[in-house]
Amino acid sequence: MPRPLPVVESDVTPVLPALTPEPLRLLTRQADLQYHAIPARGIFNAPSATHMGFWSINPYVGCAFGCTYCYARDTHRYTLERAGRIGTDIAASMPPWLAFERRILVKEHAEARVREALRSSRSPRAGESLVIGSATDPYQPAERRFRVTAGVLRALADADVRGWSIVIITKSPLVTRDIPVLQRLARHNTMGVHISLITVDRELARQLEPRAPTPEARLRGVRRLAEAGLDVSVNCMPVLPGITDEPAMLQALVARIAESGARSFGACALRLRAASRRRYLPMIRAQFPALVTRYESTYRESVYATETYRAGLHQYMGALARKNGLVLREYRRASGYDVTGASDAIRGERVEEDMQDVGVEENSDEQLLLL
Structure with a gap:
């Protein structure tokens, strides 16, 4: 069996081997998954490179959870192109959007690279933000063996480090393994963990996120983090039009979040970019055929749901937050982002009774129109 990646002792910075474009080394196989080693060159992604308002670290490329709506599937192709490995068997054996969830790239020597960057100008400074897991799940199954996130x-x-705003985004309760180090970071930084959860319906979650932990496991993770004194929030996103946006579903989801001890949650509608279309729309055709025409109409000219839908969803989730004593986190798109509204809503019935149940005025100008 291939040996695991070496664990670097915290007080030693090793001499790293030269980085060359040799073929990716297979670390291990598990069913239809393969894990390959890839050298970690620059572990911190700067805002100037990503055009986002924060620094980021992604300990892995790809994610075995296989969420049907994932927006990050093209990262596999980008990584192979940058590394000059387009001719490898990984690139040739399957399309990049599928390789993203079947061929996981494990960043070797990530801990040492972080230490190097912290001694230079290639890392955040006090007052800046760092997101761990912006394009992969840092606590996917690979983390149990390779512990790249733990090293970071x-x-x-x-x-x-002091004065940073650090956020970890994950679907996995494995993050609770690292509570002691998270508590250390929280002493001198704003430290938060965002657990992603779009439904508490276990069977529906399995359809949409085939290999992700169950909703119950994630909620247990939320509670453990909260009991440890950490700031924990839940990402109810994306809200999937016509699938996870039924009022009763949203009410049950937010109620369970409040019970788990989270202080806040975020919610936004599905953004259907090119990479996610290749996986998501075939799933809609196979499992939700009645929604096909309406999805194609709604997302034909934009990656976003209609402006009316997004405004109504925001209002409805805000009312649920108030009812359950939670804070609804706000999101802002960068200037210049495509905000073109789509042509049609997928479903247009009003839900006045449900809105009244959570305190939304019936005559509001921004009635929730569920897709």
Whole structure:
């Protein structure tokens, strides 16, 4: 069996081998999954490179959870192109959107790279933000063996970084394994964990997120983090039009979030970019055929749901937040982003009774129109 990646001791910075474009080394196989080693060159992604308002670290490329709506599937192709490995068997064996969930790239020596970057100008400074897991799940199954995320966090804690805003985004309760180091980071930084959860319906979650932990496991993780004194929030996103946006579903979801001890949640409608269309729309055709025509109409000219839908969803989730004593986190798109509304709503019935149940005025100008 291939040996696991070496664990770097926290007080030692090893001499790293030269980085060359040799074929990706297979680390292990598990059913239809393969894990390959890839050298971690620059572990921090700067805002100037990503055009986002924060620094980011992604310990892996790809994600075995296989969420049908995932927006990050093209990262596999980008990584192989940058590394000059388009001719490898990974690129040739399957399309990039599928390789994203079947051929996971494990960043070797990530902990050492973090330590190097912290001694230079290639890392955040006090007052800046760092997101761990912006394009992959840092606690997917690979983390149990390779512990790349654990090494990254250990490096940050050992360096005693201060004044940062650090957020981890994950679907996995495995994050609770690292509570001690998260508590260390929270002493001198704003430290938050965002657990992603779009439904508490276990069977529906399995359809949409085939290999992700169950909703119950995630909610247990939320509670453990909250009990440890950490700031934990839930990402109810994306809200999937016609699938997870039924008022009763949303009410049940937010109620369970409040019961778990989270302080806040975020919610936004599905953005259907090119990479996610290749996986998501075939799933709609196979499992929700009645929604096909309406999805194609709604998302034909934009990656976004209609402006009316998005405004109504925001209002409705805000009312649910108030009813359950939670804070609804706000999201802002970068200037210049495509905000063109789609042509039609997928479903247009009003839900006045449901809105009244959570305190939304019946005569509001921004009635919730569920897709």
